Amino acid sequence: MNDSIARAKFIDKLMTAVFYCVAGFFILLLVAFALYVIINGFKDFSWSLISFEGSGIGNLFFNTIYLVFLSLLVSVPLGVAAGIYMAEYAKQGKFTKFLRMCIETMSSLPSIVVGLFGYLVFIVMTGSQWNLFSGALAVSILSIPLIMTVTEDAFKSLPQGYKRGSLAMGATLWQTIYKVLLPACLPRIMTGV
Incomplete structure (x- = not known):
């Protein structure tokens, strides 16, 4: 042994x-x-690599930052609003389960599929030319499910005492969300963004 x-x-x-x-x-x-x-x-x-001339990447870098900024202008309000709805207003049932399944499906889409969808909807169907705003809308399709899920998780992870205390003091549900819960969740939401 x-x-x-x-x-x-x-x-x-x-x-x-x-x-x-x-x-x-x-x-x-x-x-x-x-x-x-x-x-x-x-x-x-070489320093010419980061210039804004024809052979430099300065224009590409600026356009990438600008695209992300435009995308966040679209996706943050929609994602936060959808997360607040799912956490505070949505009743548990078949519709909520279907909505969660749709959100999970959207978050698992490959970026090439979203890019082709954005090209079809925002360029071909509208009859416009290549533009940065169409790209930003396509990128926001990728980021809305993430921001929504992070917001919902942040709201659900707060102690119930925040909400109950605010409601007990006479605040409406919207006042409670806007003045108490959202500021408490802001660090987690900003991390998700």
Whole structure:
């Protein structure tokens, strides 16, 4: 019996050492790859790369920031409002289950599908040309389910004493949501955004 325990401890130490060696090898490989990319990137770097000229990425970088800003202008109000509705107003039932299933489906859509949908709806069906606002609407389709889910979870995770205390002092449900619950949830919502 004592011999089998000693053998098990030896095998445990041996396998622990093997796994540490494998993990160390992969960490070393990752560090070597990162250093290779960083060193070669700095070696070939030129300031014309980040310019706003034809060969620089300045315009692309600015358009990306602008696209994200426009997308957030659309998705944050809709996502927060939908999350508040799901957390405070929606009654549990078949419709709510169907709505949650739709939200989960929207959050699992591949970005290429959303991009093609945005192209079809916001460019082809409206008869417009390529524009940044159409891209922002397509990106907001991707972010609304996430913001809505984060908002709903933030509201549901608050202690019930916040809501009950505000309602007991004579506030309406909307006043409670706007003045008490939303400020308490704001850090989590901003993290989700």
